[in-house]
Amino acid sequence: MDNKPKLIIRMGSHAEKDYILKLGKKFDGIIIGANVVEATAGATASLLGQKLKLPYYIDPMTYVFGCDLEGIRSDQKRKKKIIRDYKRSYKSLASELGKLFSNALETKKRIYPENIHSSMVKTICDDVVNYQLNRIRQEFLKDEEYKNYADSIPNVAGVFSPYFYIPSNSEIDWKVFIALSSTTAKIINEIPVYSVLCADSELLTDGAFINKAINEIPLTGVNGVWLWFSKFDELYISEEYLKGFKDLVEGLSQKGLEVYNRHGGYFSLILNKIGMTGISHGIGYGEKKDVQQIEGPPNPPIVHYYLPDIHKRFGVLDIERCFDEMKIISPKDFYGHMCDCVICKGVIKDNIEEFKKFGEDRYATPESKRKSQTPAAAQRCRFHFLINRIREKEFISSNDLKTIIEQINDTQEKWGDHVIIARNSTHLTKWQNALK
Ligand SMILES: [Zn+2]
Structure with missing residues (x-):
């Protein structure tokens, strides 16, 4: 089988x-x-x-x-x-x-x-x-x-x-x-x-x-x-x-x-x-669902950037805050530490500042009171997520449970000093305990 x-x-x-x-x-x-x-x-x-x-x-x-x-x-x-x-x-x-x-x-x-x-x-x-x-x-x-x-x-x-x-x-x-x-x-x-x-x-x-x-x-x-x-x-x-x-x-x-x-x-x-x-x-959501809420919210929420190491989405600003400490200066550093999928490589070509394109926003109409994410930015986040989900699937196919848990552990160490990310990564500890 x-x-x-x-x-x-x-x-x-x-x-x-x-x-x-x-x-x-x-x-x-x-x-x-x-x-x-x-x-x-x-x-x-x-x-x-x-x-x-x-x-x-x-x-x-x-x-x-x-x-x-x-x-x-x-x-x-x-x-x-x-x-x-x-x-x-x-x-x-x-x-x-x-x-x-x-x-x-x-x-x-x-x-x-x-x-x-x-x-x-x-x-x-x-x-x-x-x-x-x-x-x-x-x-x-x-x-x-x-x-x-x-x-x-x-x-x-x-x-x-x-x-x-x-x-x-x-x-x-x-x-x-x-x-x-x-x-x-x-x-x-x-x-x-x-x-x-x-x-x-x-x-x-x-x-x-x-x-x-x-x-x-x-x-x-x-x-x-x-x-x-x-x-x-x-x-x-x-x-x-x-x-x-x-x-x-x-x-x-x-x-x-x-x-x-x-x-x-x-x-x-x-x-x-x-x-x-x-x-x-779904294509960028739906990893949980409340039975009582049949339709999704009327305005689609911002599609955040999926941080592959943490298996969770974060705001673009929260991720940018880590660049200095992680010494991410060039696109190459980004590919090494964050993600080297075809979408990220296409968005971040010359300059690390280009990462902002995942969070790009604008006033959708002249009457709009608040800025919202551009459809192109949401699309980038979704494709990057789906490609990573496919990678996760392949990783799980070719590794045993022990290696998979060790990898989660390594990731926690890698991100342990970055307060916002670490504080929002407690699920990784719970997962490890539940899998034991
Ligand atoms: Zn990517």
Whole structure:
């Protein structure tokens, strides 16, 4: 079996396709939320079906309909009036996913696990599986010019069972999760079936919950599980949670399951050494995600510079402050101490001052009150991050756990005297302790 960690990129909107097309071959797959598929169905179909030759997955996003439905409403202009309604993409998704989901929107009542009776489970699973298997093909069939290609479209690389958020260790949530997983596993044989364990991160400190997951998920017959612990942030969460997460990954993989982290970073990549199959995240964000916050913030935050040594993003000014002490005077020094990726080499060619281009800002419009990062600067930061993430993956593939931990230790020594960086690197100590 191939033990290299898989890196699966989550496409958050169609606008991100350029990153994916450019670096596509370096990724092991791509995952798209069904709401994004619905928002840009034609373009997504042509990307997945033709342009991008990569394994792909469609996340059915069923959990959204079990959360506060206000999260998928927005103010919309209709006949010169502003009304508050469900977003078009989610409305369309609900009707594609079947009655349970469209009914939730019609009655304005979110789905509760106690309303999912055992007699409904088979239909729900059939509908959600069919959506993933056929949605892209359907889009090709609609188009006179492309319909002949419909049969040659590659199939999804795996199918997800319907899933809902598990807020606590309650019997009913768990029963529904297990029923949806095992029923989906029975429907599909040809391609892998995955459940999504989407739960509160507090459950990572609940030994009984972890044991239950390790013992019961493998019995459902799924091939693997995608973990999503709401608000689980590798950079800030305490050791106890990291250890719980590691135990869960190890236990599930020892039972023969593929294990993915739906929103993970370098720590999750390292867990490949104890059984993690792969991770996914967005093109410059999404290494953590809160279930309740369905959409990202309205204004995209600044994309900071990913400091490869620390596996974390820092402001450009904070990094520049270290140049003197580290004796970084020439571009060559920068490549040696910081990063020598193709983006950094392209940005910092003649002078170390050029590093500022990663943080370049301007007033977006004459009316703007505050400066914001230029799209070009954000793009540089994202490409530099993705290239480094690919490097991290390769580093982990070719080294053992001991060497990986030693490297983290060396890094801490290297940066120990730089106050701002060192003070913001405490995750490295927690990671080492959790990995022991
Ligand atoms: Zn770089």
